[in-house]
Amino acid sequence: MSAEKSPELRELSYAEAIREAMDIALGSDPRVILMGEDIGVYGGAFQVTGDLVHKYGTDRVMDTPISELGGAGVAVGAALTGLRPIFEFQFSDFAALAMEQIVNQAAKVRFMLGGAVSVPLVMRFPAGSGTGAAAQHSQSIEAWLGHVPGLKVVQPSTPEDAKGMLLAALDDPDPVMIFEHKILYKMKGHVPEGRYTTPIGKAAVRREGKDVSIVATSLMVHKALSAADQLASEGIDCDVIDLRTVRPMDRETVLASVRKTGRLICVYEGVKTLGVGAEVSAMVAESDAFDFLDAPIVRLGGSESPIPYNPELEKAVVPQVPDILEAARNIAKGQI
Amino acid sequence: MPVEVIMPKVDMDMASGKVATWHVLPGEYVEKGTPLFDIETDKAAMEVEAEASGFLHHPAAEGVDIPIGQPVAWLYQEGEELGEPPVRTALADADDKPSPQPVSETGSEPVCADETDEILPQQFGASDKVRATPLARSIAQDAALELTEIAGTGPRGRIQAIDVRGQVEARLRHTSAVQFQPESGPLNISRSRDGAGMPVVLIHGFGSDASSWKPLEAYLQGRPVIRIELPGHGKSPKLRIDSFTELSSAIRRAFDMLDIERAHLVGHSLGGALALSLADTRSKSIASLTLIAPGGLGPEVNGPALEGISKSTRAESLGPWLKVLVSDEKLITDGYVKAAMAPRKDPALRAAQARLCDTLFPDGVQPFDLKAALDRIDVPARIIWGKQDAIIPWRHALRAPGNIALHLFDGVGHMPQFEVPSEVGKILRQVYDGAS
Incomplete structure (x- = not known):
């Protein structure tokens, strides 16, 4: 047992934690700049940037025109010339407009120039459903970018990680894409003071159990934890793993859990087919942990549907706590 | 048919x-x-x-x-x-065939042979496509079991780990259970009839008896096993014991009378302390020493549990204490408690153990310290302990000198040989196959 004094349990919201990380970065590294639509005096579409423009001025907290492709191109160029830009999309869905810069430039330039340059770019993507914003403003597209070598893709699920991973992303010489679930912005949690980093590429075991491994991302981590509480009262003991990073994926943490429980459920909000859970499942199936599986792997992901506007339908197309409960009960009882 | x-x-x-x-x-x-x-x-x-x-x-x-x-x-x-009797093999690919249920409850027609043929083995047994989970396959392979001889209880007849484990347990209990016969001597000693190589001498813990080694015996197969029962335990006489030293001498006398040259020694809990003490005085006869959650390495011991076990008069009072012995309470089934209670129905045995408990563990303390003996051990020795041991703290193991191997199991309580017998067996086989 370490005898260190317990850190002060200061709580911030997820959005405040991100703002604090950006504030620390702007204050300590003159190369850091913020770019994005309405992030200046308006404070950002989800008020994440807040009043940073008043503290650091419009040279460092820049409103960009309503052209994602243009803005992203400038950000890539800025990174190539030595700055550390943090580029915010209003909605992750709009990454579609900037795919050329993200996929063909940011991810590839380092390789195409023989490592002579790198693109130390951070992009922030407000993501996910649950806000009634319908089909073009609610998607979870982390798997799209996760498919591109040269990018790192993370999905912090807690305020502490949101701050730590943003600061870790700024330390990274290569482009890091951060998907922030919009529903999490208001979630409060302990956030340590000052500068610290949360490693990219390392999953977190949020709850230890021996019967079923639930590997979840982003908001689904919280749904999995809430299901796990209920399952514990039924005698089903779940290991809940917060994947945190989609690329590069933390193979060892996932495999160790599956070797322990023999049962795997993947829960993710992106479309189930060809999604993050498909990769987790395949990774397990291809590994030595395969020999420890005592039931087929279960994936709970988004339906084959655009996110509907109707609030009930919107809930129906992404995994909910009762879906996790049912899957875990069935897999634990050998009924799948 | x-x-x-x-x-x-x-x-x-x-x-x-x-x-x-x-x-x-x-x-x-x-x-x-x-x-x-x-x-x-x-x-x-x-x-x-x-x-x-x-x-x-x-x-x-x-x-x-x-x-x-x-x-x-x-x-x-x-x-x-x-x-x-027809030989039955596992239902494989049962989903490709009509339902194996003979007839519906409401059917008033007499059952005819055609309808019941469907559940017969000949239809499925020949198929090499056995449906089994990867884990079930690995367990079956480790245990040298044929999947075709196991009936799957999962969907579509899939063989799951629980099915194979059931089969492994059943096999341990019956087909290949080690057969014992009594040896003469001052204590009850049972010796397995078969086996080749250097024998393994087992000394059980307080409140237990020789049958507690059963799960482990299956993993020692091929070696002769000799089980010593402590005075006042199992079928041993209820000798009057007034100190740990006296108890230790009783074990030594019994050991000296065994017709063996050398043996591997394994002791659990109090039996571990006795094994250590025996190895200290008979090192020439001991090829290796394995102490499982041994006593004698620190003062702490769960006094109320020992007292509770020694005094229990019925399953209802024994069960909760048995659950303290293990990490996963599910291991202590009602059947297990019943079986453990059976010998304790003898009031003389309970009285002997209650007295021994008070003698050996006054005020819930282990007054005998065998650290010096452990430091002197010059045979290959190891300590196996469960990190969730609620009877004797596993940290006592840390007093062992550096030449003694420590095996610490997470998620295991005071009885590794019962909770993870295959793991303990693996460790013993490594030692024994190395020493032959």
């Missing part, structure tokens, strides 16, 4: 069950729906009805554990020739 009567799965956790009583004699005719036998599991007893009409033959013995899905008898039709 005769119709199989199988051991049904009547509760979730059930891996095997026993026929408690047959209601029908061999050769007798039963109508579908009449009570055939009573089944007894760890948790419940219930009546099982005949799913078809016919003459009952080849009934399984009462009181013997049978894995679920395995046949317990066959029902023959009039005129069917009665041969050897």
